[in-house]
Amino acid sequence: MNLPIQKQPSLTLPEMPAEETYLQGVWYRFKRHKLAMISLFFLLLISVAAIAAPQISRHDYREVMPSRSLQAPSREHLMGTDRLGRDVFSRALLGGRISLIVGFTAAFVAVIVGTLVGVVAGYFGGWVDDILMRLTDVFMAFPVLFLLLTIAAVLPKTVTNIVLVIGLTSWPSLARTVRGQFLSLREMEFVEAARSLGVKNYRIALSYILPNTVAPIIVGATLRIGGAILAEAGLAFIGVGIIDPPSWGSILDAGRAVLRQAPWITFFPGMLIFITVLAFNFVGDGLRDALDPKLK
């Protein structure tokens, strides 16, 4: 070895404008997605309204006023009244609480279970993967609505039970996504490099690979919130939803009998479900583009 050894002078870089962080980049790309921004704004509005429901509404959601039965929307009753003369606006605000809580928590349960199954299956592979994925297939092939119906009919209709039922039936597709990501990521050289440094298995899975799958998990979670709200509404509409306080689905169900005389009872909560779920899907879409610029 007789090449001259050139040490680079240790220089300090000139002051550069602060580089944008990852999150700043995400926010910048998300902002360009108009529909997602509008949706996000709408969701914030709905959330605030749901949280502040008692302060906003002028009537108690349980207040029965037989004299005001089936009134059309007016200044006093923005969304009209139902058969018992209860204010639909107040009920819808409170229903927003229930539907959003169910949506978020059920999606959370689904994400936890789905990620766990996906991580274990994808990282270990082999027979572990086979067993977990066949289990996932079973869950996917199962007619979920009937499963939901059966379980919901047997268990008391509390928020917790409904959340668990929905959450524990909607994880399989997420598990597949996470597993797929793991299968390709664990072959990456940086994983081999981590192994060559003596890093433990669980640490490689959790601190080296999992962060690389966060983007699809967040997107999946967002989409799943909308899905869970819809699932709860479906359950409520066939009578096994949360009734007191009513979710949007339960209000829909209650208005069904008087659909011709008082369409407003079903129209407003129906629109709320529709727009909210749509908004979650748009936000999910926007996040997908923003989190992974390579897809574009």
Add this chain to the structure above:
Amino acid sequence: MPDVLIDVRNIRTTFHIKEGVVPAIEGVSLQIGRQETVAIVGESGCGKSVTALTIMRLIQSPPGRIEQGAVIFEGEDLLKASEKRMRQIRGNDIAMIFQEPMTSLNPLLTVGFQIEESLILHQSLSKQEAYHKALGMLKRVDIPAPEQRMHEYPHQLSGGMRQRVMIAMALSCSPKLLIADEPTTALDVTIQAQIMILMNSLREEMGMAIMLITHDLGVVANMADRVIVMYAGQVVEEAPVNDLFAHPQHPYTQGLLLSVPRLDARVSKLNTISGTVPNLLYLPRGCRFNPRCSYAQERCQIESPGLTQVNDAHSVRCWFPLGMMGGKKQ
């Protein structure tokens, strides 16, 4: 050879795929002394990387399987060591750097975190101590503005800088053996030279041995003390670097040397070795090189040769070694 650091004895590693059993390396033996640089050269797929991964016990299983042999590292057989023991050795006693600096760093972890990791793991340093040691390593591999780089992500660095970071990671625990798997293949030529010079000066500074996997014979001539030539999963020639370049004994080695473009000779056409590397599933009978060998004789097609000594430091796997004329024969 000086004091032997690692003694690889007769290892065989196979891959079990649906077409059959692929013997990726077959009866590979080699020794590396303390502070010695040994280059392993050969075409793609000849088993260089598999040899390295076998030493580290990083062969993916399935489909891979280490079937026989021993890897004696400081008196301990690594092939018999527990997985826990191997994790202590990896990164601490034997470290590895990879070909692709672009993909061997985790894109979502900062440079600092990735260097600190092995320090915390092996030397049970606190976060604070690890930070300072990692910073020191970045300075040692000549990265400008190391304090700033510690907090940056791999995508903010150039290819050469990433390879420097990889070297800093690998050397942070002062390993006794560094396995460099084509460390400069993905870099452009000027950076290649810088990285090689850096590795060599760090080797002298830290007193480690280097197992350099490469197919760049220019690098070999500059860096290595000894050279091991591999072909189709076997060691075909082993010699001190000057001896090998001056008197290659194996026709394959000769072919490799002749296929290097030279600035100081007038040649109109570059020499190549005709044919391709054999499929390891369907190895030719006899000597594995015989279908491509211009000196092949009947015996070469029937019996496979063993490694024989040419002199005490030089051995070759050939029935008809080229002798001292080797380098000049055309």
